[in-house]
Amino acid sequence: MAGQGPPRTEKGGGAVVTTPHGTRIVSQPRLLSRAAEGPPRYRLVCLPHAGGGAASFTPWLRGMPPDVEVHSVRLPGRESRMSDPPHRHFAQAVSELLDLLGGWAPMPWALYGHSMGGLLAYELYHALAEAGLPDPLSLAVGATTAPQRWVRTPRKLRDGYSREELVGLLRHYGGAPTELFDNAELLEVVLPAVEADFLMLDGYRPTNTARPVRCPLLVFAGSRDPAVVPDDIAAWQELAAGPFEYRLLESAGHFFASSHTETLMTILDARTRERIPLERFESDSQ
Secondary structure, X not given: OOOOOOOOOXXXXXXXXXXXXXXXXXXXXXXXXXXXXXXOOEEEEEEOOOOOOHHHHHHHHHHOOOOEEEEEEOOOOOHHHOOOOOOOOHHHHHHHHHHHHOXXXXXXXXXXXXXXXXXXXXXXXXXXXXXXOOOOOEEEEEOOOOXXXXXXXXXXXXXXXXXXXXXXXHHHHOOOOHHHHHOHHHHHHHHHHHHHHHHHHHOOOOOOOOOOEOOOEEEEEEOOOOOOXXXXXXXXXXXXXXXXXXXXXXXXXXXHHHHOHHHHHHHHHHHHHOOXXXXXXXXXXX
């Protein structure tokens, strides 16, 4: 990734928050970021689930090893970008992500996307490749149906759907806190981004299934996921031209990026470090 890196301090114009755990997190319009302590071994970029914000990866910002630079992407229509219209089409979202990441300074990096974020990660991987930018050390997705199987996935929202159906779908996935459904005012704030993301998913058609993923592909599924069939997640192997690893997390629902954070971070970090060029370790130690 060529160009200037993302702002990581107060000079970059972001608000700095220190969590109760002592982690300094920089909040910018499109990112939550945590700088590495010393020279970073690699950069991790996280893409959220449908309706999710950058804050959904706050435990990752706190918990990834201190030598990893971590960024969680904030899409429009949520959190501090509530006034920005949410994307209605995948091409719009990928274009924004390409604009965001394409100008960062070169560094070994990894990409994780959860649920809808996994499809965004896949499309972004190909968009970056088409722009001549380097592959990530690893592409990891969780709770995400393989793109080539998406055409047979039932639509999230039927024609003429009601508000009650939208709320029911949100309940079905199981990621929203129960108190959200008892707070009508807060629910009205959250629903537009959820609705836009579900409509974006319903309109999704993969653009690059004929071209495989060259970098290592790491895929996670939850054994108790009510929304995605594990076989449809394992089918990512059909897109792998390089190393492929499938992990079924026992007792995990759909939102295991939050419930099984330590497990995911440990596996992803180990697999990513295996791919870091030896010369980077040597240069960092000097």
